[in-house]
Amino acid sequence: MRIIDISLTVDSALPVWPGDPAIVIERFLDIDRGDVVNASRIGCSLHTGSHVDAPLHHLQRGEGVEALSLSTMIGSVVVADFEGAEAIGARELEALGLGPGVERLLCRTRNSRLWRESPGAFRENFVAVTPDGARWIVEHGIRLVGVDYLSVERFAADPPDTHRTLLRAGVVILEGLDLGEAAPGEYTLVCLPWKVRGADGAPARAVLIEGDVA
Amino acid sequence: MRIIDISLTVDSALPVWPGDPAIVIERFLDIDRGDVVNASRIGCSLHTGSHVDAPLHHLQRGEGVEALSLSTMIGSVVVADFEGAEAIGARELEALGLGPGVERLLCRTRNSRLWRESPGAFRENFVAVTPDGARWIVEHGIRLVGVDYLSVERFAADPPDTHRTLLRAGVVILEGLDLGEAAPGEYTLVCLPWKVRGADGAPARAVLIEGDVA
Numbered sequence: 406m407r408i409i410d411i412s413l414t415v416d417s418a419l420p421v422w423p424g425d426p427a428i429v430i431e432r433f434l435d436i437d438r439g440d441v442v443n444a445s446r447i448g449c450s451l452h453t454g455s456h457v458d459a460p461l462h463h464l465q466r467g468e469g470v471e472a473l474s475l476s477t478m479i480g481s482v483v484v485a486d487f488e489g490a491e492a493i494g495a496r497e498l499e500a501l502g503l504g505p506g507v508e509r510l511l512c513r514t515r516n517s518r519l520w521r522e523s524p525g526a527f528r529e530n531f532v533a534v535t536p537d538g539a540r541w542i543v544e545h546g547i548r549l550v551g552v553d554y555l556s557v558e559r560f561a562a563d564p565p566d567t568h569r570t571l572l573r574a575g576v577v578i579l580e581g582l583d584l585g586e587a588a589p590g591e592y593t594l595v596c597l598p599w600k601v602r603g604a605d606g607a608p609a610r611a612v613l614i615e616g617d618v619a
Numbered sequence: 620m621r622i623i624d625i626s627l628t629v630d631s632a633l634p635v636w637p638g639d640p641a642i643v644i645e646r647f648l649d650i651d652r653g654d655v656v657n658a659s660r661i662g663c664s665l666h667t668g669s670h671v672d673a674p675l676h677h678l679q680r681g682e683g684v685e686a687l688s689l690s691t692m693i694g695s696v697v698v699a700d701f702e703g704a705e706a707i708g709a710r711e712l713e714a715l716g717l718g719p720g721v722e723r724l725l726c727r728t729r730n731s732r733l734w735r736e737s738p739g740a741f742r743e744n745f746v747a748v749t750p751d752g753a754r755w756i757v758e759h760g761i762r763l764v765g766v767d768y769l770s771v772e773r774f775a776a777d778p779p780d781t782h783r784t785l786l787r788a789g790v791v792i793l794e795g796l797d798l799g800e801a802a803p804g805e806y807t808l809v810c811l812p813w814k815v816r817g818a819d820g821a822p823a824r825a826v827l828i829e830g831d832v833a
Contacts, residue, residue, distance in 0.1 A: 408689045416816040426647060426660045430815065433640060433664070436679045441779060443675055443819040446640050448662040450647070454814075461657055465650045475622045475826060479809075565655060593832060595693075597811040597824035600668075601644065602630040605657040610811035610824070612689060618807060618832040 407615040409592070411511075411551075411582045413454040413520065415447075415608070420527040422555055425450040451606045452555075457598045458578040462605040463568045469603040477548045477577050482509035482594035482613070484587045490514060492559070493534045495541040503545070509594055510542070511551035513584040519554065520583045533559040539570035549596070551579035551611070579611060587613055621829040623806070625725075625765075625796045627668040627734065629661075629822070634741040636769055639664040666769075666820045671812045672792040676819040677782045683817040691762045691791050696723035696808035696827070698801045704728060706773070707748045709755040717759070723808050724756070725765035727798040733768065734797045747773040753784035763810070765793035765825070793825060801827055 413419060417428045429448040434440040451470075452458070457478075460467025483503065490497050493512055503510075514532040531554035534542070539557075542550055550557065550571065557578050558567035571578055579596055598609035627633060631642045643662040648654040665684075666672070671692075674681025697717065704711050707726055717724075728746040745768035748756070753771075756764055764771065764785065771792050772781035785792055793810055812823035 406690070406693075408693065410689060410814070412814045414685050414814050414816045425658070430665075430818065432819075436677075441777070442677055442782075443679070444639070445665050445819055446663060447665055447815065447818075449660060451644075451659050451661055463650075463656055465657070471628050475624060476620070479620075479622065479826075479828075479832065563655070568656075595809055595811065595832075597809065597826065599813060599822050600624070600626045600628050600824055601661065602628045604644065604661075605646075605659055608813050610814055612693075612811065614693075614832075618693065618809075618828075 409587050409613040411587055412610045413581055413583055415454045418525045451604050453608055455581040456606050456608045458606045460572045463572050470607040471600050471602055473577055478596040482592050483507050484511045484513055484589050486589040487512050487514045493538045495537040498541045509549040510547050516554040517585040529560040534567050536566040539567040543574040549577040551582050553582045553584045555581050623801055623827040625801055626824045627795055627797055629668045632739045665818050667822055669795040670820050670822045672820045674786045677786050684812055684821040685814050685816055692810040696806050697721050698725045698727055698803050700803040701726050701728045707752045709751040712755045723763040724761050730768040731799040743774040748781050750780035753781040757788040763791040765796050767796045767798045769795050
């Protein structure tokens with residue numbers, strides 16, 4: 406079993422979506438100050454780093470993150486190469502030539518290089534899924550889509566049709582992945598978001614597994 | 620594949636360790652107030668709900684949670700029945716008659732009932748692992764131990780020898796599980812903590828899997 410961690414490491418320098426609260430991590434107990442243990446608190450958006458969006462993020466009567474199906478977030482996945490793409494539309498998705506039965510798709514783009522090249526800066530010009538790409542995903546039975554920047558949708562899209570199309574169809578959106586170490590191909594995905602009641606999203610740890618689990 | 624979620628659902632009513640900051644979850648964007656999306660922030664201890672302790676929690680030069688081995692947190696596990704036990708010591712562990720090769724052990728006790736019977740109240744008299752139980756765990760090659768209340772160690776233990784023994788030996792401590800739906804037996808455990816840089820602990824989503832993954 407080989408495990409590839411595709412999650413971002415969260416610290417206060419990680420870029421956040423413009424307008425979101427800053428990531429604050431601070432010790433409230435510290436052995437160096439005479440406490441018995443070190444213990445820290447965190448304050449941040451639930452859409453920090455690698456995270457999932459729940460339907461409630463865009464749909465006022467949508468379900469919260471604790472209702473997302475674990476069986477959708479655990480299972481076989483294709484990491485697809487969009488290295489040269491400026492956007493992920495129906496045309497680019499069709500060109501992958503995916504076989505039948507693909508239910509989980511992670512889109513590896515030039516975004517993954519940003520985590521190494523400019524880790525602290527938010528970039529507006531990231532590669533994202535277009536509205537017609539979202540419709541293609543829904544029509545082809547994909548139940549989970551993952552992207553390697555902080556949104557599945559281009560910056561400042563108004564209306565946010567990519568999100569709405571995916572979330573209305575019950576597709577799990579996994580954002581903020583680092584796919585730099587994940588060569589295109591097939592894996593087992595395990596994506597486990599923090600279980601926060603009634604939340605519009607939650608940080609997630611996501612890994613790819615090669616070989617048999619256990 | 621059957622998935623049993625053994626993670627607590629986090630909300631502001633979940634009990635926190637005495638002295639820890641309260642769990643605060645609030646929307647900073649709300650569709651009902653005219654925003655395009657719903658988005659929430661959270662503020663809480665990194666030892667909230669189901670979580671792992673990193674060595675840094677008790678050892679000033681210990682590693683942070685991002686350094687915990689994923690291969691320790693993914694793999695075969697035994698859920699052991701301590702229903703009648705007042706504490707988990709070497710004697711109780713020996714009585715399990717575990718076969719060789721058990722590397723992950725989850726201790727199901729009467730604590731799991733507390734999540735249903737008195738979900739909002741912190742209880743000081745939870746069942747925990749004694750210092751000689753911790754030594755037994757280390758000596759028997761167990762690399763991950765999970766418990767069904769907010770600490771592996773009895774309340775107000777001073778010095779906290781159970782934690783220190785486990786963390787010095789590199790045993791991953793998984794706390795705050797709800798094992799009420801997990802019958803004693805063998806499973807595949809997947810425990811994925813949030814990847815927070817240099818943190819003394821982190822919330823984790825943990826599941827048990829029956830059958831083949833994927």
